Every structure is written in structure tokens, then in C-alpha cells.
Amino acid sequence: MTRIACDRVPVLAFIPAPFTTAQQLVETEAFLLGLIAEPAGMARAGRLTGRVFEAGTGNPVPWANVVLEGSGLGAAADSAGRYAVTDIPAGEYEVTASAVGYGTETSRVSLRGQPAVLDFRLRPARIDVAPIDARAEAPVRNLGDRVAPTRVVTRRDIEERGADNIQDALRAEPGVTIAACCPVSGSGEIQLQGLDGKYTTVLLDGMPGLADLGSYGLAHVPVTGVERVEIATGAGGLTYGGEAFGGVVNVVPSAVRRTGGMGQLEAGSFGNQRVQAGVDAKLDRLDASATLSRRQTGASDIDGDGVSDFPASTQTGVSARLLARLHERLDLTLSGYSWTDERRGGAMDRVAGRSDTGLLENPNIASWGPMAVLRWQAGAASLLTGRGSWSGYRQRVFTQERWLDAFEEVGYGDLQYAGQLPFNQRLSVTLSGRHERLTENTSPQARTQSRLGLVAEDELSLGPVTVIGTGRLERFSRFGTRFMPGAAVMYAPTTHVRLRGSYGTGFRAPSLYSKLAQFCAGRELVELIQNPDLAPERSRNAQLSAELSRADYSFSVGLFHNRLFDMVTDSMVGLDTARNVRQYRQFNRGEVMTRGVNLGAAFRPLPGLLLRAGYSLLDAQDAETGRALPYRSRHAASWTAGYNLARLGLSASLSGEFVGGMPTQRRHGEHLVEGPMSPNHALWHARLAKRWGGGPDAGVGYEAFVSANNLTDFVQDEWIAQEVPLWGPTRGRWFLAGLKLSF
Known part of the structure; x- marks a missing residue:
């Protein structure tokens, strides 16, 4: 060959x-978002629990998202509005709750290794909230609950790598190969699971654009204004195109x-x-x-x-x-x-x-x-x-x-x-x-x-x-x-x-x-x-x-x-x-x-x-x-x-x-x-x-x-x-x- x-x-x-779409935003258990943000100080791990209610009626808000800002930790409420975040390093946190059809509410909490309870009351509001916006403030939400093994390259990752384009931002990620195909243009292809870059579908804010961006062109996409880069491997890309044999970026x-x-x-x-x-x-x-x-x-x-x-x-x-x-x-x-x-x-x-x-x-x-x-x-x-x-x-x-x-x-x-x-x-x-x-x-x-x-x-x-x-x-x-x-x-x-x-x-x-x-x-x-x-x-x-x-x-x-x-x-x-x-x-x-x-x-x-x-x-x-x-x-x-x-x-x-x-x-x-x-x-x-x-x-x-x-x-x-x-x-x-x- x-x-x-x-x-x-x-x-x-x-x-x-x-x-992210609405069906991705529902989860009946708490989840951890992984080690993708700035580490907090280590001490005895704490636990944060509570419920999310609708302001005015007191009815529970099911499937709400609760995120500890800047920590990479969070949870999704169950059908009764209950949530739980465990193994939280000691420190001061701003905790934000949000849900489809509601505004956000943020409260500050101090955790010192002891359990804490924090309830939220959300008001019905317009839909510019994180759960229905792939550009949401929290870098992962429940993307980790999708079909394929997943990981996020965050803004902090991009800065630490000194990357000035998307191609360089994906370097040093397990399972991804950056294969520079053209010494004239400096462009490369993004190989997932050992397959050529043409089998990697590249989306811009969730939307497919040019053909073959996975095999040519990501060296020309600057990281200025990029919040994160998401990658789903293998069959997880089927929703975004049958040609995504290797996966989706x-x-x-x-x-x-x-x-x-x-x-x-x-x-x-x-x-x-x-x-x-x-x-x-x-x-x-x-x-x-x-x-x-x-x-x-x-x-x-x-x-x-x-x-x-x-x-x-x-x-x-x-x-x-x-x-x-x-x-x-x-x-x-x-x-x-x-x-x-x-x-x-x-x-x-x-x-x-x-x-x-x-x-x-x-x-x-x-x-x-x-x-x-x-x-x-x-x-x-x-x-x-x-x-x-x-x-x-x-x-x-x-x-x-x-x-x-x-x-x-x-x-x-x-x-x-x-x-x-x-x-x-x-x-x-x-x-x-x-x-x-x-x-x-x-x-x-x-x-x-x-x-x-x-x-x-x-x-x-x-x-x-x-x-x-x-x-x-x-x-x-x-x-x-x-x-x-x-x-x-x-x-x-x-x-x-x-x-x-x-x-x-x-x-x-x-x-x-x-x-x-x-x-x-x-x-x-x-x-x-x-x-x-x-x-x-x-x-x-x-x-x-x-x-x-x-x-x-x-x-x-x-x-x-x-x-x-x-x-x-x-x-x-x-x-x-x-x-x-x-x-x-x-x-x-x-x-x-x-x-x-x-x-x-x-x-x-x-x-x-x-x-x-x-x-x-x-x-x-x-x-x-x-x-x-x-x-x-x-x-x-x-x-x-x-x-x-x-x-x-x-x-x-x-x-x-x-x-x-x-x-x-x-x-x-x-x-x-x-x-x-x-x-x-x-x-x-x-x-x-x-x-x-x-x-x-x-x-x-x-x-x-x-x-x-x-x-x-x-x-x-x-x-x-x-x-x-x-x-x-x-x-x-x-x-x-x-x-x-x-x-």
C-alpha cells in the first residue's frame, strides 16, 4: 500500500x-468531570449535596447541572432534583446550577473535608444556559456520558502546550496521531485509531464544514477564541456522519x-x-x-x-x-x-x-x-x-x-x-x-x-x-x-x-x-x-x-x-x-x-x-x-x-x-x-x-x-x-x- x-x-x-444536545443533558447520577482544570489544594475530600427547585413553585427541577467552577467537578440532578458531588478537595468554590429552560444561579461554598448541603432555586428564563449550548462555560458537562471514550483538550491545555493552531493543540493526547503530510504547507492530518486523517470528521462548533479538514487544514485554524477541542473515537462519531470511521474532532x-x-x-x-x-x-x-x-x-x-x-x-x-x-x-x-x-x-x-x-x-x-x-x-x-x-x-x-x-x-x-x-x-x-x-x-x-x-x-x-x-x-x-x-x-x-x-x-x-x-x-x-x-x-x-x-x-x-x-x-x-x-x-x-x-x-x-x-x-x-x-x-x-x-x-x-x-x-x-x-x-x-x-x-x-x-x-x-x-x-x-x- x-x-x-x-x-x-x-x-x-x-x-x-x-x-451537546438535549438528550445528552440528562443524567440520573452524579458524575465527575475528570482532571482537566487547575488542581485545587489537597486535603480531606469533601462532599456537596442538595436539591434544585423552581423558584416560586418549589417544584423540583429534574436533570439540572451543578458545577464547581474552575475545578472540573460537577453532577447532574436526578428526577427529584437531588444531586451529589463527592471527593472534592478542600477549598472555596463558586457552585453554579443550571437547567434547560431556566436561568443560572451561583453560590459560594467553603469545603474543609466535611459534608455540606447547598440548595438552588432557579427561575424560568431564556435558553442561553449551559445545558443546551455546546459552548457552555463548563468544559465537559456530561460529554463523558456519551457512547465513546472521551476527553477534552481545554483552553488551559492549549496554553500550556504553546499551541497556536488546532493541529498543535492536539499533540500529546493518548490515541491521537498528528501526521504532518506536507512540508510545503506545514499541514497535517489527525489520525484516530490508526486510520488516516480523511476518516476523522472535523466539526466547527458542532457543524461539519469543509471536506477532509481532518487530513488537511487544521494547521490553518488558529486557537484564538477557542474554548476547547472535543474528540470522540470510533462509533461515537456515527451521529455526525457515516464517514467518521476514526472519530470526530x-x-x-x-x-x-x-x-x-x-x-x-x-x-x-x-x-x-x-x-x-x-x-x-x-x-x-x-x-x-x-x-x-x-x-x-x-x-x-x-x-x-x-x-x-x-x-x-x-x-x-x-x-x-x-x-x-x-x-x-x-x-x-x-x-x-x-x-x-x-x-x-x-x-x-x-x-x-x-x-x-x-x-x-x-x-x-x-x-x-x-x-x-x-x-x-x-x-x-x-x-x-x-x-x-x-x-x-x-x-x-x-x-x-x-x-x-x-x-x-x-x-x-x-x-x-x-x-x-x-x-x-x-x-x-x-x-x-x-x-x-x-x-x-x-x-x-x-x-x-x-x-x-x-x-x-x-x-x-x-x-x-x-x-x-x-x-x-x-x-x-x-x-x-x-x-x-x-x-x-x-x-x-x-x-x-x-x-x-x-x-x-x-x-x-x-x-x-x-x-x-x-x-x-x-x-x-x-x-x-x-x-x-x-x-x-x-x-x-x-x-x-x-x-x-x-x-x-x-x-x-x-x-x-x-x-x-x-x-x-x-x-x-x-x-x-x-x-x-x-x-x-x-x-x-x-x-x-x-x-x-x-x-x-x-x-x-x-x-x-x-x-x-x-x-x-x-x-x-x-x-x-x-x-x-x-x-x-x-x-x-x-x-x-x-x-x-x-x-x-x-x-x-x-x-x-x-x-x-x-x-x-x-x-x-x-x-x-x-x-x-x-x-x-x-x-x-x-x-x-x-x-x-x-x-x-x-x-x-x-x-x-x-x-x-x-x-x-x-x-x-x-x-x-x-x-x-x-x-x-x-x-x-x-x-x-x-x-x-x-x-
């Missing part, structure tokens, strides 16, 4: 299901909590310069926010031949969002984004062997689009949501005295009902439509494809056991009607333990366009020859997991097994020396199997100290030949030690990742053949930050930070001359420093 050159940098992660923007803003300046090695800015406005019936991010990097000559191997770039991202509360039970969200990436030099220079200009000049990417969401709370425990989006993607490169231009448009819309039924049953039904259109100036006519989908998910709670059945019926313009079933069961014998099992199937139509084809060139241009005889891909996924979560530690283990049929791969079929073009064609390659184990752990041994570690074991092979799939590491691990000295405003983190050897490929004439095994290697990163003032959520605050990345200075320099596609770091040790202002 072969594919276009890809730089492989595996890393790891378990992760959460995106776009959801990028969730920050909710507007108050009127204010932020600004940040950064500078570092390799010509890194970045400016970020954001502003929020919170009015009586209106929330508005806007963000801007601009980053520049210099070209890099890693092999010392006087010609830059990787290009200089300028990346710009702009986004805006408006939430209007039209009525107590009706709100409207309008949002829009624009990302651009322009490259200069780099691998384009190598083609012509000179440092100023080459065969490829000024490649650039632009992506933009508006989105709209209308939510109506039809009843006390039901929600009707309509969503729509349009997105455009333009890719241009100048070569051989002409521009190569590709423009992709994607229109999407859906209508979803979610509600609570009798006998602890929850139901959601979604009707969706998607249309794609591709125009290329090298092709005489545009290509299109579309699909209509109907998804139903029925969840039944029987005490500690929750059973979920999912069915997805889709009609494809090119392949007719397909049905994809899925099922899952979760057993929660206590508030600390969860056992899960799930099974799902998938179906994926071939993509219209390979975004790597022209923009990501090495020494030659890449031409992808269309294959009209491609068959659609099909998949089966099964997974089991167990999770233990307490106040000061958590452990998780997950097993998965995937079977993929008629897998589409890129194979090199020729070399046009006259035009200096490598020709690729897509083929169906039969059956592929991936299976493995993901382990995760977190521990608070001391006040302010949080330790995390993850390990992944992966077996990925061609099921027909038994040969290992290229560019997949069998062993991978990650670790992080973070310390927060709150009274001094100091925080420090040391993180690392281990990447085991993997089979590679190398170019040999007109073909890609088996290459040498890559070496085992480890990457280390460190970050130190100091904060003054009120911080990002209250008053004026300042933060200064420095970070050192790839401390061991490991790069894949000598492999370039061997015609081996990139699999590891392309730049050595680098440093970054910055200053942030929030108000």
Missing part, C-alpha cells in the same frame, strides 16, 4: 463527543461571559512572530465576539545546502460570532470565519535549485464561510435546532507560467429534535443535507456530489445501565441509499467507574478533491489522476473501555478494533520528466485492519501539581497481505507534569512524547517502495508563565511566558537525501516568548 509523502509525528488521546469557540478583551504578542526562533487579539461584548439580549490572529514564520534550511527546505509563511485568521436571544425560549447564533495561508520559498526553491524563486511560486490557501444556528426550546425537556452553513476553500499555486486554481464549496443544513420521553428514555432525530461542488481551472467542468441523511438516536437508562441505539440512513447522489447501524452500552456501578462498549458501521464516498495534489509539492509537482471507477469505502468498529475518576486521580483503558473495506489509497503510477511531474492515481486496496490499546492516567500527588501520562499500542496492517501499514508507530507515549503556584501567579509545565519506529516508503524511479524503519525518538517541551492581576476572567491581568520546544534538537535532516517522505520533526530546538494582556 502506498500514499503521497507524509511526515509522521505520532502522539496520543482519548476524547469527548461534540455538539469538534472545535468549540469560547462563550461570552462578560464584556472585555485580550491581546497577545509572541516572538521566537525560525522567524516566529504572532499577534492575537479578541474582544467580547455581553449585553442584555446580545452576546458578540471577534478574534484576530496573524502569524509569520521564516524559511528553514535544515540540510545546510544553502537552499531553504521549508517555506516562510504568513497565516491570518479572523472570526466573529453573534448570539441574539430573540425570546425566552428562542435564540439565534450567527458566525463567520476566514483563514488564509500564504507560502514563500521552501520546497518550491528546491525544484529549481535556487533560493529566490523556483518552479512553484506563491502557493496560498483561503477558507471562509458563514454559519447560522436557530434554537427553540419547545418544552421543559425538548429542543428543536436548525443549522446551516456555507464554506468556501480556494487553493492556488503559480507554476510553469500559469496559476493552478481549485475552488471547493460546501453547503450544509440540518434540523434536529431532541427530547426526554417517559421511562428514562431520550430521543434525538436529525434530518441533514450536504452538497459539494469543485471547480478547477484545469478541468472543463465542475464536479458535484450531494447526500441526504436521517439519523435517530434512542437512549434508555435502566439504573446504572444506559443502552443507546443509533441508525443513520443516507442517500448519496452517486451511490444510492445506505443504512449504518450502531449500538452502545454503558454501565456505571458508582459515580467513579464507567464501563463502555460500542459497535458501529460506516460508509464513505470518494472525495472530489485531494488538497495535497498541487499545493504540497516536493522536488516535483504532484498530479492526481482521477479514477471514475472508485468504489465507496465501508467500515466496522468495535471498542471497549473502562474509566476510574476520582478527585485526585483518574485512569482509563480502551480497546478498539477497526475493519475497513475497499480502502482508497494514492499510488504513484508515473513520472513525467518533461513536465517534472509525479503522477498519482487512487485505487481501492481491499481490506485494512487496525486494533490497539490506549491507556491514560492523571494524578495530583501534591497541591498544585498535576501529572498526566498516556500510552498507545497500535497494530495496523493490510488484512490481505499481513504487511504493516506505513507511517504508523506501533508504540507511542506522552507525559506532562504541570505545577501551578496560585498565590504567586506562577505556572510551569514539562511535557514530552515518545514515537516508536515505523515502516516508511522511499521513492524509486516511478514508484514508491518499502523504505527503512524510522528510529525511535522522544521530544521534550517546557513552558514557564507568570501572571499578574485579575487574569482572563476578572479585571485587568497580564501574563508573560517563555517556552522551549524540541529540547533534544531532534530533526529528520539526513532522511531527505534518501528520498524518504517526511515522518518526523523538520525543525530543531526552538524558543518562544510572549506577553498577554486581558481586560
Whole structure:
């Protein structure tokens, strides 16, 4: 099996299901949200109990959410409005209660290892509350109660990793591999469960947009204004598209909590310069926010031949969002984004062997689009949501005295009902439509494809056991009607333990366009020859997991097994020396199997100290030949030690990742053949930050930070001359420093 050159940098992660809906917001037991926030001081663990009532009537409010702000702990009330949060470290907490159709109420409580009782009285209100908003203030809510093993990459995680785009934010998560596919653009793919990035569906605030964002493009999505990134693996993604064989990644923007803003300046090695800015406005019936991010990097000559191997770039991202509360039970969200990436030099220079200009000049990417969401709370425990989006993607490169231009448009819309039924049953039904259109100036006519989908998910709670059945019926313009079933069961014998099992199937139509084809060139241009005889891909996924979560530690283990049929791969079929073009064609390659184990752990041994570690074991092979799939590491691990000295405003983190050897490929004439095994290697990163003032959520605050990345200075320099596609770091040790202002 072969594919276009890809730089492989595996890393790891378990992760959460995106776009919370009303049926996700009901839970009859207390739950813990995991170790994802700033550690509290350790002492005897406390317990908080109470009830949630409706103000004025005194009636209980069932299924309300109760969250200890900033702690990562919380619970869901039962049908009588009772809740319980256990194993709470000693300290002062602001506790917030909220429910569908009610406003929020916040009270302050002091816990010193003794039980405490706190009741809430909520007033009926408009629906801009956390339980029905995927952008809610609490990072997890009951995403952990979904089908698949889940995890959230929080805003604090993103900052500690020094990430400036979504691709980098997902590094060092157990079970996730970041495989950089293009040395020209710096883009990579997000691999889940050993499957290529094209099998990862990427959502923007719960809404699908461009095709193949999982395999190309997340390096261009800035983290400015991002609250968290959620990841659901395997069958948990069936609700969001049958093509999500590996899983789903959801990028969730920050909710507007108050009127204010932020600004940040950064500078570092390799010509890194970045400016970020954001502003929020919170009015009586209106929330508005806007963000801007601009980053520049210099070209890099890693092999010392006087010609830059990787290009200089300028990346710009702009986004805006408006939430209007039209009525107590009706709100409207309008949002829009624009990302651009322009490259200069780099691998384009190598083609012509000179440092100023080459065969490829000024490649650039632009992506933009508006989105709209209308939510109506039809009843006390039901929600009707309509969503729509349009997105455009333009890719241009100048070569051989002409521009190569590709423009992709994607229109999407859906209508979803979610509600609570009798006998602890929850139901959601979604009707969706998607249309794609591709125009290329090298092709005489545009290509299109579309699909209509109907998804139903029925969840039944029987005490500690929750059973979920999912069915997805889709009609494809090119392949007719397909049905994809899925099922899952979760057993929660206590508030600390969860056992899960799930099974799902998938179906994926071939993509219209390979975004790597022209923009990501090495020494030659890449031409992808269309294959009209491609068959659609099909998949089966099964997974089991167990999770233990307490106040000061958590452990998780997950097993998965995937079977993929008629897998589409890129194979090199020729070399046009006259035009200096490598020709690729897509083929169906039969059956592929991936299976493995993901382990995760977190521990608070001391006040302010949080330790995390993850390990992944992966077996990925061609099921027909038994040969290992290229560019997949069998062993991978990650670790992080973070310390927060709150009274001094100091925080420090040391993180690392281990990447085991993997089979590679190398170019040999007109073909890609088996290459040498890559070496085992480890990457280390460190970050130190100091904060003054009120911080990002209250008053004026300042933060200064420095970070050192790839401390061991490991790069894949000598492999370039061997015609081996990139699999590891392309730049050595680098440093970054910055200053942030929030108000």
C-alpha cells in the first residue's frame, strides 16, 4: 500500500463527543468531570449535596447541572432534583446550577473535608444556559456520558502546550496521531485509531464544514477564541456522519461571559512572530465576539545546502460570532470565519535549485464561510435546532507560467429534535443535507456530489445501565441509499467507574478533491489522476473501555478494533520528466485492519501539581497481505507534569512524547517502495508563565511566558537525501516568548 509523502509525528488521546444536545443533558447520577482544570489544594475530600427547585413553585427541577467552577467537578440532578458531588478537595468554590429552560444561579461554598448541603432555586428564563449550548462555560458537562471514550483538550491545555493552531493543540493526547503530510504547507492530518486523517470528521462548533479538514487544514485554524477541542473515537462519531470511521474532532469557540478583551504578542526562533487579539461584548439580549490572529514564520534550511527546505509563511485568521436571544425560549447564533495561508520559498526553491524563486511560486490557501444556528426550546425537556452553513476553500499555486486554481464549496443544513420521553428514555432525530461542488481551472467542468441523511438516536437508562441505539440512513447522489447501524452500552456501578462498549458501521464516498495534489509539492509537482471507477469505502468498529475518576486521580483503558473495506489509497503510477511531474492515481486496496490499546492516567500527588501520562499500542496492517501499514508507530507515549503556584501567579509545565519506529516508503524511479524503519525518538517541551492581576476572567491581568520546544534538537535532516517522505520533526530546538494582556 502506498500514499503521497507524509511526515509522521505520532502522539496520543482519548476524547469527548461534540455538539451537546438535549438528550445528552440528562443524567440520573452524579458524575465527575475528570482532571482537566487547575488542581485545587489537597486535603480531606469533601462532599456537596442538595436539591434544585423552581423558584416560586418549589417544584423540583429534574436533570439540572451543578458545577464547581474552575475545578472540573460537577453532577447532574436526578428526577427529584437531588444531586451529589463527592471527593472534592478542600477549598472555596463558586457552585453554579443550571437547567434547560431556566436561568443560572451561583453560590459560594467553603469545603474543609466535611459534608455540606447547598440548595438552588432557579427561575424560568431564556435558553442561553449551559445545558443546551455546546459552548457552555463548563468544559465537559456530561460529554463523558456519551457512547465513546472521551476527553477534552481545554483552553488551559492549549496554553500550556504553546499551541497556536488546532493541529498543535492536539499533540500529546493518548490515541491521537498528528501526521504532518506536507512540508510545503506545514499541514497535517489527525489520525484516530490508526486510520488516516480523511476518516476523522472535523466539526466547527458542532457543524461539519469543509471536506477532509481532518487530513488537511487544521494547521490553518488558529486557537484564538477557542474554548476547547472535543474528540470522540470510533462509533461515537456515527451521529455526525457515516464517514467518521476514526472519530470526530469538534472545535468549540469560547462563550461570552462578560464584556472585555485580550491581546497577545509572541516572538521566537525560525522567524516566529504572532499577534492575537479578541474582544467580547455581553449585553442584555446580545452576546458578540471577534478574534484576530496573524502569524509569520521564516524559511528553514535544515540540510545546510544553502537552499531553504521549508517555506516562510504568513497565516491570518479572523472570526466573529453573534448570539441574539430573540425570546425566552428562542435564540439565534450567527458566525463567520476566514483563514488564509500564504507560502514563500521552501520546497518550491528546491525544484529549481535556487533560493529566490523556483518552479512553484506563491502557493496560498483561503477558507471562509458563514454559519447560522436557530434554537427553540419547545418544552421543559425538548429542543428543536436548525443549522446551516456555507464554506468556501480556494487553493492556488503559480507554476510553469500559469496559476493552478481549485475552488471547493460546501453547503450544509440540518434540523434536529431532541427530547426526554417517559421511562428514562431520550430521543434525538436529525434530518441533514450536504452538497459539494469543485471547480478547477484545469478541468472543463465542475464536479458535484450531494447526500441526504436521517439519523435517530434512542437512549434508555435502566439504573446504572444506559443502552443507546443509533441508525443513520443516507442517500448519496452517486451511490444510492445506505443504512449504518450502531449500538452502545454503558454501565456505571458508582459515580467513579464507567464501563463502555460500542459497535458501529460506516460508509464513505470518494472525495472530489485531494488538497495535497498541487499545493504540497516536493522536488516535483504532484498530479492526481482521477479514477471514475472508485468504489465507496465501508467500515466496522468495535471498542471497549473502562474509566476510574476520582478527585485526585483518574485512569482509563480502551480497546478498539477497526475493519475497513475497499480502502482508497494514492499510488504513484508515473513520472513525467518533461513536465517534472509525479503522477498519482487512487485505487481501492481491499481490506485494512487496525486494533490497539490506549491507556491514560492523571494524578495530583501534591497541591498544585498535576501529572498526566498516556500510552498507545497500535497494530495496523493490510488484512490481505499481513504487511504493516506505513507511517504508523506501533508504540507511542506522552507525559506532562504541570505545577501551578496560585498565590504567586506562577505556572510551569514539562511535557514530552515518545514515537516508536515505523515502516516508511522511499521513492524509486516511478514508484514508491518499502523504505527503512524510522528510529525511535522522544521530544521534550517546557513552558514557564507568570501572571499578574485579575487574569482572563476578572479585571485587568497580564501574563508573560517563555517556552522551549524540541529540547533534544531532534530533526529528520539526513532522511531527505534518501528520498524518504517526511515522518518526523523538520525543525530543531526552538524558543518562544510572549506577553498577554486581558481586560
